Amino acid sequence: MNGQKFTWTLQNLVKSLYRRVERGTKSILMPLDLEWGVIKTLVGVMGRCPNSFAHIYGDIFSLRRGSTKIVYVSGYKMVKEALVTQVDSFARYVTPLFGEIYQGRGLSFSNGYSWRKQQQFAVSHLKNFGEGKKTLEHHIQRECHFLCEAFKEEQGHPFDPLVKINNAVANVIGTLVFGQRYEYDDIQFQKLLRMSAESVHLTGSVWNEWYDAFPSIMSRIPGPHHIIITNYRRLAAFLKEKIEKHKLDWDPNEPRDYIDTYLAEIEKRKNDKEARFDLDNLAWCMVDLFEGGTGTTTTTLCWALLYMMKYPLIQEKVQEEIDRMIGRSSICTLADKASMPYTNAVLHEVHRKGNIVPLNMSRVAIKDTTLGSYFIPKGTVMITNLSSVLNDKREWETPDTFNPGHFLDSGGHFRRRDAFFPFSAGKRLCPGEYLARAELFLLFTILLQTFTFCPSPGEEPSLDSHLGFTRAPMPYKFCAVPR
Numbered sequence: 239m240n241g242q243k244f245t246w247t248l249q250n251l252v253k254s255l256y257r258r259v260e261r262g263t264k265s266i267l268m269p270l271d272l273e274w275g276v277i278k279t280l281v282g283v284m285g286r287c288p289n290s291f292a293h294i295y296g297d298i299f300s301l302r303r304g305s306t307k308i309v310y311v312s313g314y315k316m317v318k319e320a321l322v323t324q325v326d327s328f329a330r331y332v333t334p335l336f337g338e339i340y341q342g343r344g345l346s347f348s349n350g351y352s353w354r355k356q357q358q359f360a361v362s363h364l365k366n367f368g369e370g371k372k373t374l375e376h377h378i379q380r381e382c383h384f385l386c387e388a389f390k391e392e393q394g395h396p397f398d399p400l401v402k403i404n405n406a407v408a409n410v411i412g413t414l415v416f417g418q419r420y421e422y423d424d425i426q427f428q429k430l431l432r433m434s435a436e437s438v439h440l441t442g443s444v445w446n447e448w449y450d451a452f453p454s455i456m457s458r459i460p461g462p463h464h465i466i467i468t469n470y471r472r473l474a475a476f477l478k479e480k481i482e483k484h485k486l487d488w489d490p491n492e493p494r495d496y497i498d499t500y501l502a503e504i505e506k507r508k509n510d511k512e513a514r515f516d517l518d519n520l521a522w523c524m525v526d527l528f529e530g531g532t533g534t535t536t537t538t539l540c541w542a543l544l545y546m547m548k549y550p551l552i553q554e555k556v557q558e559e560i561d562r563m564i565g566r567s568s569i570c571t572l573a574d575k576a577s578m579p580y581t582n583a584v585l586h587e588v589h590r591k592g593n594i595v596p597l598n599m600s601r602v603a604i605k606d607t608t609l610g611s612y613f614i615p616k617g618t619v620m621i622t623n624l625s626s627v628l629n630d631k632r633e634w635e636t637p638d639t640f641n642p643g644h645f646l647d648s649g650g651h652f653r654r655r656d657a658f659f660p661f662s663a664g665k666r667l668c669p670g671e672y673l674a675r676a677e678l679f680l681l682f683t684i685l686l687q688t689f690t691f692c693p694s695p696g697e698e699p700s701l702d703s704h705l706g707f708t709r710a711p712m713p714y715k716f717c718a719v720p721r
């Protein structure tokens with residue numbers, strides 16, 4: 239069968255699936271009951287967005303993956319009810335694949351008392367890290383300097399910024415977690431970053447879906463799903479080496495990073511076994527912080543620079559505000575954000591349109607509950623569609639347009655918006671939000687203070703994306719022209 243005929247056959251298959259649903263394949267639980275694995279495969283092959291199901295079937299419908307029922311929740315009001323109002327009815331859904339990898343350790347795939355204690359500890363470290371000249375702000379500013387130097391080396395010629403940005407962002411989280419940064423041409427570190435990006439990409443692929451639907455079969459047959467497991471274990475091994483080195487010259491009175499403060503916490507919580515402060519858990523929390531903190535922030539900054547290239551007038555307005563509030567040679571600080579409403583609004587709009595975690599991380603109902611007017615039995619998996627919140631026509635004036643005005647009032651002051659959920663919401667929201675926002679503000683502002691970003695000659699910037707676990711722009715090149 240040639241490619242065109244194959245696509246045509248798949249299109250007809252999707253249409254017939256739609257027809258089957260339109261005729262009303264009633265589920266006991268919800269109005270819609272489809273095979274999620276089939277849908278995901280078709281979505282992957284044909285690039286269809288699962289949001290279209292919400293347009294047809296409303297803010298709550300259900301799907302099936304193997305024997306697992308999945309409730310799919312869309313729209314600001316319903317997602318908020320699920321994540322915030324009914325927060326105690328749901329916990330993190332630990333998929334079979336990630337259950338196998340994490341075994342209850344770390345931050346992302348644990349629950350209950352141990353998760354709460356580990357999460358509180360991580361959030362506090364990420365917010366209050368460092369003193370004097372070794373603050374979070376200082377580390378980010380230093381990394382901005384290295385990134386600007388690396389961009390300058392390109393001398394205004396077209397280049398793909400992804401590797402340099404990814405390395406800079408990984409260095410910030412690396413400094414906070416294990417006290418070390420790497421040069422942008424370090425081959426071993428680049429290999430580790432590629433491995434980490436590959437895992438994130440494969441996590442959003444159908445292989446992960448099929449593993450979750452049929453774990454005992456998939457664990458026995460070869461395929462890219464095994465790469466996810468191997469890559470996570472390699473990353474954990476790399477981080478365990480850092481822990482071992484730290485133990486050799488650890489001084490509890492002079493904590494250098496997350497490892498040092500965690501080692502002290504292990505001592506402090508010796509009698510609180512349930513909180514699980516131990517060396518093994520430390521390594522897996524580090525995996526979560528490193529993995530969670532690198533790809534997401536990198537992708538958001540790549541979107542930000544792409545939007546600036548696409549909309550040069552917006553870029554000019556940001557630069558005008560930078561010149562007015564900071565000047566060309568002073569170093570931007572976090573305190574500057576309060577007096578830069580336009581730049582702040584542009585970054586918020588980048589988060590909204592970038593929409594980098596479209597389907598959030600899944601939950602599971604831990605008791606019988608009711609959402610909207612639907613009964614959801616204990617054990618049902620729930621996906622909250624953050625994409626539908628960030629594009630909800632009932633909340634945003636021009637949801638389909640990149641419009642920083644969404645975050646500005648009529649006087650040009652910054653205004654918060656209720657439906658701004660890129661980091662999710664409720665008590666399980668992203669623990670790295672503060673760090674990510676600090677990093678993005680400083681990196682974005684310092685880059686635009688130093689350069690103007692233009693498309694490669696003769697090329698029109700494209701806003702096309704590719705979907706793994708995160709939604710990232712297609713690889714692109716630009717010219718960073720010194721100002």
Ligand code: HEM
Nearest residue numbers: 345346526530531534535538595599661662666668670674
């Ligand atoms: C633009 C940047 C980022 C975005 C958009 C983002 C978004 C998210 C989202 C949507 C979740 C799922 C929350 C939920 O289940 O309700 C999440 C979880 C998580 N994020 Fe982020 N994140 C970002 C940056 C970071 C950074 C910098 C770190 C680490 C320093 C981080 C670490 C984590 C971890 C560990 C989790 C799992 C938390 C848990 O299960 O309790 N993220 N993030």
